[in-house]
Amino acid sequence: EIVLTQSPGTLSLSPGERATLSCRASQSVSSSYLAWYQQKPGQAPRLLIYGASSRATGIPDRFSGSASGTDFTLIISRLEPEDFAVYYCQQYGTSPFTFGPGTKVDIK
Amino acid sequence: EVHLLESGGGLVQPGGSLRLSCAASGFTFSSYALAWVRQAPGKGLEWVSVISGTGYTTYYADSVKGRFTVSRDNSKNTLYLQMSSLRAEDTAIYYCAKIIWGSFRYNDYWGQGTLVTVSS
Numbered sequence: 001e002i003v004l005t006q007s008p009g010t011l012s013l014s015p016g017e018r019a020t021l022s023c024r025a026s027q028s029v030s031s032s033y034l035a036w037y038q039q040k041p042g043q044a045p046r047l048l049i050y051g052a053s054s055r056a057t058g059i060p061d062r063f064s065g066s067a068s069g070t071d072f073t074l075i076i077s078r079l080e081p082e083d084f085a086v087y088y089c090q091q092y093g094t095s096p097f098t099f100g101p102g103t104k105v106d107i108k
Numbered sequence: 109e110v111h112l113l114e115s116g117g118g119l120v121q122p123g124g125s126l127r128l129s130c131a132a133s134g135f136t137f138s139s140y141a142l143a144w145v146r147q148a149p150g151k152g153l154e155w156v157s158v159i160s161g162t163g164y165t166t167y168y169a170d171s172v173k174g175r176f177t178v179s180r181d182n183s184k185n186t187l188y189l190q191m192s193s194l195r196a197e198d199t200a201i202y203y204c205a206k207i208i209w210g211s212f213r214y215n216d217y218w219g220q221g222t223l224v225t226v227s228s
Contacts, residue, residue, distance in 0.1 A: 001170075032212050032213070033213045035213075035214035035215070037153075039153075043220075044203055044218040044219065044220050044221055045153060045203070045215075045218055046218070047215060047217075050208070050212050050214040051212045051214075054212070056216070086152075088152065088153050090153075090155070090214070090215070092209075092213030092214065093213075095158075095167040096155060096167070096168075097155045097158065097167070098155060099145075099152060099154065099155055100152075101152045102152045
């Protein structure tokens with residue numbers, strides 16, 4: 001099973017600051033099969049990034065993703081009030097198609 | 109517009125059974141793989157199962173293998189999750205999701221979820 005480890009668990013930042021979220025895979029995962037989702041309280045998850053670095057339709061360009069080996073990064077360049085949420089990575093390379101435990105971005 | 113609507117959740121006793129449904133619209137249903145993902149109260153997302161567009165290929169998390177069965181009726185545009193031998197730890201919101209399965213793989217649309225509570 002591919003274990004995805006997300007860090008930090010919680011990121012406390014102010015609006016306008018830059019957020020850097022990490023997702024590390026325990027084994028090799030094709031970047032084509034790594035996605036990021038955003039979830040706000042009481043809502044279903046929403047796709048942000050697919051293929052490690054491609055923004056989903058309608059996602060603002062302040063969200064960006066990158067990959068380096070088994071390390072994947074989601075960057076929010078300037079936090080807007082609506083960006084405070086929990087972010088999950090997921091791999092679809094090998095079953096079980098695991099999620100990371102999530103990073104909560106909250107307001108400092 | 110893609111729409112996914114889960115139903116069938118509720119309160120069930122440990123050891124009991126429940127069948128969830130996910131009614132889909134806005135896309136060619138049989139052309140897409142679908143997933144079930146759950147979220148226990150206050151916890152993170154847990155992948156549960158995937159079924160291919162034809163229904164011939166399925167995948168399960170170890171935590172539900174042998175107890176849950178995923179299926180689909182392409183004539184009714186509906187996805188199902190038959191859950192049996194339910195345990196307290198199966199208590200969660202269950203989401204269905206449409207999967208893009210090709211050069212890239214990801215869940216592009218999600219339903220709003222249905223709550224399953226396993227308790228005596």
